Amino acid sequence: MIWSPALAALVRKDLVLYFSNRRALLMSIAAPIVIAAFFGYLFGGQQQKPSRIPIAVTDLDRSALSAKIIEGMKADTTFELREEPEADATEHVKQGKLRAAIVLPAGFAQAAPGALFGAAAKPVITVQHDPSQPMVLAVVRGLLAQHVMQAVSQTLFSGEGALRSLADARRNLNGEAGMPDEVRRDLLAMFDSIERVQQRAGPASSAASGAGANPGFSMPFALKELEATARKNQPYNSFAHSFAGMGVQFILFGGIEFGVGLLLARRLGLWKRLRAAPVSRTLLLGSRIASGAITALVLLAIIYAAAFALFGVRIEGSVLGFVGIAIAFSLLTASFGLLIASLGKTPEATRGLAIFATLIMVMLGGAWVPSFVFPEWLQTVSLAVPTRWAVDGLDAMTWRGMGLDAAIGPIAAMLAFSAAFAALAVWRFDWEEA
C-alpha cells in the first residue's frame, strides 16, 4: 500500500470525524489525566511523605519496659500509634479505622528478659490485624520485634532494673530442670560478665543516658534508603506509572471506538459505498490502521504533555525509545480496533465485549497496579498481554530511566501483536454483506 490521494482522503476523513467530536475528545483526554492524577497521588505523588500506619497498643503490663516499648514505637515515623483499651482497639481494626492492635500482656516485663535467654516461658504479645492488608502485618511484626528487642536489652544492661532482671533470669535458669549443665554454666558465666559490665559502666552509663545513649542491643547497622530511579537523588514520581497505565487504558478505549465506528459505517451503508469505489481492500483497511494509529499517537502525546507540564513526569531514559514505544503502541491500538471490527457483529454488543476485554488486558498489563505486585505465575502469564509491554515500556523510558536497548523488547512485542491482530482481522473480515 502506498500513500495515495485516496488513502490521504480516507485518513483525513477519520481524523476530522474523530477530532471534531469535541465532547468525546475531551473525555478521551480528560479522563486519563484525572484518573492518572488520582492514582499517582494515591501511590505517593512526586515528593509525598509515605502515610503512617494507624495502629493501637494496649498496655496491660503497665511496667517501665512496656512504657519504653510504646515510647519507641511512638517515635517511629512508620506508625501513627495510639493507646486504647483492648476492646476498643479490636473494634477499630474490624471497622478498618486501624490496621492493627497490639496487646502487651500483664507480666511482660518480668518474663521477657528471662525468655530472651531461653530461661523462662515467652510472654505472648497479641496482634489483631486487618486481613485485607497482609503487608501491614509484616511491617508491624518486624518493627515490633525491633522495638521490643531494644527495650528488653536496655533493661538487661542498665540501671537497677537491670540487676533485678539479671537476678530473675539467674533464678529462672537455676530452676530450669531440663537444661544441660554445660549450657547453664555458660549462661551463668555470661550473666556474671553482664553484671560486671553494668557495675563498671554504672556511673558513666547514668551520665550518658542523659544524652540518650542507653546501653543494650541496638540495630547493628544504619539504614540508608535510596530510591532506585533514573538518577541518583532523583525521587520516584508515581504519576509516571499512573499516566502510563491510564494512557494505555483510555487510548485502547479509543481503539474500540474506531472498531465500532467501522461496524456503524457498515450498518449505515457507508462501508458498501467505500467498497464500491475503485480502491483495494488493503487501502481501505490500511487507511483505518493509519488513522487509528495517528489518533492514538496524538492522544498519547497530549496525555503525556499534561503529565510533563502538570505532574513533573520526565522521560529520564531514551527519548527515541519513548517515541518508538509510543508509535508501536499506537499501531497496536489501531490493529486492536480493526480486530474488534472484524470479530464484532453489532456495534452495541461489540462495544460492551470489547470494553470488558480491554479492562482485563489493562488490568493484567499492570495499568492499574504495577505488575510486580502480581503473583509470579501471573507475572509470567501477563507477558502474553500486549498492554503489559506498553506499560512496562513507558515506565522504562520515563521514571526507570532505561536506555534505548530496554525499549527494543516492548517495541518488538507490540509490533508482533499488531501484526497478529491485523492478520487475524483481515482473515476474519466480512467483506461481502448479503
Added chain:
Amino acid sequence: MLEARHLGKSYAGRAVVSDMSIRVAPGEIVGLLGPNGAGKSTTVGMLCGLTAPDQGEVLIAGPDGGTMAADSTRLKRRIGLVPQEISLYEDLSARANLELFGALYGVSGARLKQRVGEALELVGLVDRARDKPATFSGGMKRRLNIACALVHDPDILLFDEPTVGVDPQSRNAIFDNLESLRARGKALIYTTHYMEEAERLCDRIVIMDHGRVVASDTLAGLYARLPATLSLEIQVDGAVDVDQLLRGSSVRRASQAGSTLSIGLDDLAQGAPAVLAWLAGRGHAVRHIASARANLEDVFLGLTGRQLRD
C-alpha cells in the same frame, strides 16, 4: 454500455439471484422492479463489483471496457452507486462528503473542486455546501446521497431504491435529476418496488421475482402482455359467479375479494354497461364503481399471481 449475462448468486446454499440478465445503454433508464426480497439489491451489488457473482459476468462496453471479474478496480471508476441507505458522513459537511468520494475515485485538485460544484448544483444543494448532513431534511440527504455518486462523473449510475422515505416534493426533485442525467447520456439502472416510479421514469423495465427475471420490456410491451388494459372496481352485494361472468361477456379477467369485484376490460365504453346490466340481471346491487388503466401492479399480478407489495 453495461450488460450482465446470466448472473447467479447463492448464500448458504439458497439461490438469491438466478440467471439474471440485464443491459442498459447510454441515455436510457432501465427499471429493476420487484417486491422486497426479489434479489434487486444483490443484482446491483454484482453489477457494481461489490459482490462477486457465482455464475455469469458483468461487462462494460467501450474502448476502456472489460469484464468486472477481470478488472474491477478500473471499471468501478465508470460506475456510480447510490445505495439504498443514506450513506453519508453526518459530521462532515456536504462539500467534504463529496470531496471524499471524489478523491476515492481518483478526482483531485481543480477538477475535484469543479465536479463538487457541479454535483451540488445538480441536486440543488449549493447553498448548503458547508452544512453537515446531520442538519438536513430527509429529502436533502437523499439528494446529497445521489450527488456523492455523481461527483466522479460516471457513465453508468446504479440507483438502489433512492427514494425510500422521501416526501413527494423531494421525490419529484430526484426524478428531475435522473431525467437530467439521462439527457446527458448517462446509463441508469433504477431499482424500486414503487411501480409508479418505474412507470414514470423507465424506458425499459425488468421485473424480478424470487431472484429471477419474469419479464423485461418497455412499459407498452409489458402492458401488451396483459389480458386487459383497463379495469373496473365495483362494490357489489353478494357473491358473484365470476366464472359465468367471464364466459358471457367482453370481460378479460374477473376476481372478487369481499365486496370488491375487480374486472379487466379492453373497451370501457362497451364493456362497462354490459357488466352492470349482467350484475343487475342477477340481483347484485352496485354500491360504487371506479375505472382505471392497468398498471405494473396488474402486470406483476398477471405474471406471478401475486401482488407487488405482498
